[in-house]
Amino acid sequence: MKARVWPFIGAVAVLALLIALPDILRPYYVGLATRMLIFALFAMSLDLLLGYAGLASLGHAAYFGVAAYTIALLVLRAGVDSGIAFPAALVAAAIIGALFAPLALRARGSYFLMITFALAQVVWSVAFGWRSLTNGDDGMPGVTRPYFGWSLDNTTSFYYFALAVIGIAALLLFAIVKSPFGRALRGIRESESRMQALGYNVWRHQYAAFVLSAFFAGIAGALYAYFNRFVGPEYLYVVQSAEALIMVILGGAGTLLGPAIGAALIVFLEDFVSSLTEHWVLVLGVIYVLVTLFAPRGLIGLYVDFRQRRALK
Amino acid sequence: MTALAVENVCKNFGGVAALAGVSFDVNEGERRVLLGPNGAGKTTLFHTISGNLMPSAGRVALFGLDITRLRPDLRARHGLARTFQITNLFPRLTVLDSVLLALGGIDGQRLQLFQPPSRQRTRYGEAARLLDRWGLAGTAERIVRTLSYGEQRQLEIALALAGKPRLLLLDEPTAGLSPAETRRVVALVRELPRDMTILMIEHDMDVAFELADRIAVMHQGRLIAEGDEAAIRANQQVTDIYLGAE
Numbered sequence: 001m002k003a004r005v006w007p008f009i010g011a012v013a014v015l016a017l018l019i020a021l022p023d024i025l026r027p028y029y030v031g032l033a034t035r036m037l038i039f040a041l042f043a044m045s046l047d048l049l050l051g052y053a054g055l056a057s058l059g060h061a062a063y064f065g066v067a068a069y070t071i072a073l074l075v076l077r078a079g080v081d082s083g084i085a086f087p088a089a090l091v092a093a094a095i096i097g098a099l100f101a102p103l104a105l106r107a108r109g110s111y112f113l114m115i116t117f118a119l120a121q122v123v124w125s126v127a128f129g130w131r132s133l134t135n136g137d138d139g140m141p142g143v144t145r146p147y148f149g150w151s152l153d154n155t156t157s158f159y160y161f162a163l164a165v166i167g168i169a170a171l172l173l174f175a176i177v178k179s180p181f182g183r184a185l186r187g188i189r190e191s192e193s194r195m196q197a198l199g200y201n202v203w204r205h206q207y208a209a210f211v212l213s214a215f216f217a218g219i220a221g222a223l224y225a226y227f228n229r230f231v232g233p234e235y236l237y238v239v240q241s242a243e244a245l246i247m248v249i250l251g252g253a254g255t256l257l258g259p260a261i262g263a264a265l266i267v268f269l270e271d272f273v274s275s276l277t278e279h280w281v282l283v284l285g286v287i288y289v290l291v292t293l294f295a296p297r298g299l300i301g302l303y304v305d306f307r308q309r310r311a312l313k
Numbered sequence: 314m315t316a317l318a319v320e321n322v323c324k325n326f327g328g329v330a331a332l333a334g335v336s337f338d339v340n341e342g343e344r345r346v347l348l349g350p351n352g353a354g355k356t357t358l359f360h361t362i363s364g365n366l367m368p369s370a371g372r373v374a375l376f377g378l379d380i381t382r383l384r385p386d387l388r389a390r391h392g393l394a395r396t397f398q399i400t401n402l403f404p405r406l407t408v409l410d411s412v413l414l415a416l417g418g419i420d421g422q423r424l425q426l427f428q429p430p431s432r433q434r435t436r437y438g439e440a441a442r443l444l445d446r447w448g449l450a451g452t453a454e455r456i457v458r459t460l461s462y463g464e465q466r467q468l469e470i471a472l473a474l475a476g477k478p479r480l481l482l483l484d485e486p487t488a489g490l491s492p493a494e495t496r497r498v499v500a501l502v503r504e505l506p507r508d509m510t511i512l513m514i515e516h517d518m519d520v521a522f523e524l525a526d527r528i529a530v531m532h533q534g535r536l537i538a539e540g541d542e543a544a545i546r547a548n549q550q551v552t553d554i555y556l557g558a559e
Binding site: 175176179180181183184186187190191193194195196197198199200201202204205208 | 363364365384385386389390394395397401402403404405406410411413414415417418419420421422424425426427428472473475476
């Protein structure tokens with residue numbers, strides 16, 4: 001009983017803290033918290049693929065960026081209402097996922113990683129090169145935030161909007177990984193041949209995981225376009241994909257909560273380190289090496305080991 | 314009725330013929346054991362029946378249905394289940410999750426993002442019964458890789474049986490087990506419903522003769538003898554290449 005009560009109390013406490021946050025923190029830090037939440041969702045979306053289906057993608061920025069660019073292009077080039085652009089952006093991310101998945105799923109392991117990387121670079125080079133449409137390197141400033149009867153233009157109201165959207169998305173992700181589908185993904189991660197022998201259509205499950213993962217990455221990307229009121233090719237770049245991978249691995253792949261914590265930590269550290277030095281990527285690299293050496297199952301793995309050791313005493 | 318028909322199945326790996334034209338039938342409800350020295354092609358034959366390998370030539374039929382080119386998961390839907398010679402489980406999942414996955418194989422073509430609570434309860438009940446029957450009831454919450462080797466082999470068979478197969482392929486179910494564990498597995502296999510057809514690879518002669526209705530002996534990718542216990546014991550060629558080597 002005790003084991004079931006504490007996580008619930010913890011979740012309520014975290015939710016209360018998240019809701020109270022704008023009253024506690026200065027606006028700058030509310031903005032930082034918004035970014036932490038957005039990247040928490042981005043990392044969780046990648047974790048569905050990496051931690052549950054066992055497919056390591058180095059191209060997840062593609063779906064994040066496509067959603068962001070869809071919003072910018074619809075709002076700035078087509079004059080579409082910013083709120084209506086939101087579902088369109090999610091559909092666009094899912095479609096790109098649905099198109100890329102059959103190509104990537106031909107391979108496994110590091111080859112899957114390379115194909116997803118290459119596909120994402122194709123999207124990046126389109127955004128970078130098609131200057132007349134996307135402004136190339138300069139990106140597209142002036143993305144407006146949606147208006148659902150109240151303005152999201154100040155930091156606090158946008159924070160609550162992002163919190164609500166990300167909260168719903170996170171609940172959906174938890175429901176997915178707890179469903180028989182989620183269990184089947186973990187089974188496929190552990191042994192494809194065994195799952196096939198049991199009657200599972202392995203490819204169909206992996207395909208669905210890929211598209212769902214792209215869809216949820218799209219939610220994060222769309223929110224990020226609103227948040228910055230800007231999109232640029234760096235949203236689609238390999239550094240973005242690699243950072244997401246590190247967030248997942250730092251937090252602990254296959255747990256959802258871990259990658260969310262990992263993402264929040266990386267975003268916070270990036271902000272903090274960037275105020276001291278411009279060599280953020282160097283620091284990120286050191287973090288990655290330390291995690292793989294001392295916490296190969298991430299922070300959640302460390303915590304679980306700690307609990308087990310204490311239980312044994 | 315013929316449960317399994319293997320017709321002239323060949324499998325070449327590069328220039329090596331692992332299977333050089335194997336043909337035999339297994340009748341419904343029959344318990345057939347495949348004997349043969351290492352490298353005879355027994356496991357390769359299993360892989361062509363379960364769909365993990367495509368034969369280079371020949372035909373495999375399951376209850377009259379040609380399954381030669383069918384995907385393994387679709388063969389499972391037609392009532393085929395197998396165990397693996399090298400334990401093939403879900404090392405980082407719990408025993409209960411493994412059994413729930415095995416029971417869910419029947420819905421394995423669909424994406425089950427939602428499961429009605431009633432179905433969920435049924436599945437948990439079935440899982441508990443299956444674990445109980447295979448002496449794994451106390452291990453439900455354990456992580457599979459922490460089980461003993463003997464327990465893992467039993468779980469391997471329990472998973473294959475979860476889908477109530479019509480044809481069960483057992484690849485050396487008693488390999489590496491202690492005599493006590495072997496007796497337990499033999500007893501459990503004997504208790505399986507008689508309408509379930511079983512084809513098994515077995516190295517232990519006593520186990521083979523105890524469980525088999527008929528025995529087929531393979532050597533160098535060919536079937537060299539087929540018959541009941543007496544016929545196999547009397548076969549000079551079998552004695553020379555297999556029994557003689559013991």
